[in-house]
Amino acid sequence: MGTELNKDSVARAYALWAPVYDLVFGEVFKHARRAAVTAAERTGGRILEVGVGTGISLPYYATANRLAGVDLSEPMLRKARARVHELGLRHVEGLAVMDAEQMAFPDDSFDVIVAQYVITTVPNPEATLDEFARVLKPGGEIVLITRVGADAGPRRLLERWFAPLTHQLGWRLRFPWARYERWAEMPHGMRLIERRPMPPFGHFSLVRFAKSARAVTQRNDFLEAHAIG
Ligand SMILES: C[S@@+](CC[C@H](N)C(=O)[O-])C[C@H]1O[C@@H](n2cnc3c(N)ncnc32)[C@H](O)[C@@H]1O
Structure with a gap:
């Protein structure tokens, strides 16, 4: 097995x-x-919960919402389906095997995309965020819980040493905050609206991005200006 994260190694790990x-x-x-x-x-x-895993968060949602979940791992989803069945979670409308980077949903499908502990497990985090932005309705939000790598100091060194091991376990340790900032600056109508440290040890953050109500128009303006597509 190589030391880079790839979808096969992630599926095997989960x-x-x-x-x-x-x-x-x-x-x-x-x-x-x-x-x-x-x-x-x-x-x-x-x-939409992307990387819904065993569906551990599904019981927390109020029944007024309509939920869908996707994950790369069928064994994780099997657990989620059993949970939905056992707890009678009728507001969960569907759980499907799907790659976060290429989802089968049309543009502007969901009011909120939630991904908890997922961005650091996917091979192409920015492409995955692009896909979240695509399926999000204008005016909607992306809510992440994500590990943020250390910018300096001993923790950064440890993250370097342990990176190959954690790739085999199914996630990456090194993920600098600057990658989120750079992504938020791209012309896709997404804006960073919150970063809040989360336990344990503040190594994780709750991060929110909002999609402008004018997102589609802005993207089209950009494509026209750069003669793409
Ligand atoms: C660390 S677990 C998080 C599970 C759950 N969200 C939680 O809060 O515990 C990461 C999940 O993301 C899924 N995953 C990883 N890469 C994925 C991808 N490319 N597409 C969809 N799901 C993916 C894994 O199968 C796993 O269930």
Whole structure:
């Protein structure tokens, strides 16, 4: 196995994680997951959880919302389906195997896209964020819980050393905040509206981007100006 993250290695890793995922990553991230759901519900409506995993956050959403979830890993989704069935979560309208980078939804489909602990597990984070922006309705929000890599100091060094190991476990440690800032500056009508540290240890952040109500027009103006497409 190489040391770079790729979709096959991620799918293999989460097939192994599926049986024990909730036990290992349930309590430790509970506060942040609840914060993300609260943030998503401020907009509410049709909500897509990308990298929904075992569906651990699904019971937190109020039944007034309509939820959909996608994930690359069938074994993780199997757990999510069992949870929906056992808890009778009728506001979950669908769970499907799908690649976050190329989703089968039309443009402007959802009011909110939520992705918790996902951006650092995908091979192409910026392309994945582009895809979130595409399926998000103008006026909607992206809500992330994400690990942000250290800019300097001993933590940065440790992240370098442990990077190959964590790739095999299914995620990356090194992800500088500047990548989110650069992405937010692209001409896709998305604006960074919040970054809030989350436990444990503040290594994670809740990050929100809003899609301008004029996003489609802005993108078309850009394409025309640069004679693309
Ligand atoms: C760390 S888990 C997070 C699961 C859940 N969101 C949570 O809060 O615990 C990352 C999830 O993202 C999924 N994932 C990774 N790469 C993906 C991709 N390209 N497309 C869709 N899902 C992906 C994994 O299969 C896994 O279920």
